[in-house]
Amino acid sequence: MSVGDEVILRVPAKSDYVALVRVVLAAAASIDPDSRDDRIDDLRVAVSEAVTNAVEAHQMNGTDSRIEVRCVTVEHQVEVTVRDRGPGFDPDDVVEAPDAEAPDRLFFENGLGLPLMRTLVDRTDVETGDDGTLVRLIIDTSIEPA
Numbered sequence: 001m002s003v004g005d006e007v008i009l010r011v012p013a014k015s016d017y018v019a020l021v022r023v024v025l026a027a028a029a030s031i032d033p034d035s036r037d038d039r040i041d042d043l044r045v046a047v048s049e050a051v052t053n054a055v056e057a058h059q060m061n062g063t064d065s066r067i068e069v070r071c072v073t074v075e076h077q078v079e080v081t082v083r084d085r086g087p088g089f090d091p092d093d094v095v096e097a098p099d100a101e102a103p104d105r106l107f108f109e110n111g112l113g114l115p116l117m118r119t120l121v122d123r124t125d126v127e128t129g130d131d132g133t134l135v136r137l138i139i140d141t142s143i144e145p146a
Contacts, residue, residue, distance in 0.1 A: 057086020
């Protein structure tokens, strides 16, 4: 793979495939010799969250279609999209998690994925509808994380 190439994965909606997607996309994002390891690690975690959410959406919807993950590298930028065929959701309806220091945070199990993705990458877009959800993660691999 070289800068400007695209990697496309179509994986079954099973949690067993999350690690595979993470490894392949980290390798693709690392193709730029100026990529910072910490930025690739951030992308790896964000992609894991997006794919895990897609797996859960497929399980909720009872669909056996595959999850599509695309990775495009351009200079120091990596764009990853994760498309599922789940029921869709309104990102604005996601309940904010309590502060990390709040005692009730220990009881908060869901809803951490989107805030985590938004923290780890430079841009997170979510498009959702009745036919599924597309999550777009964009990261500059050459700059220090915020």
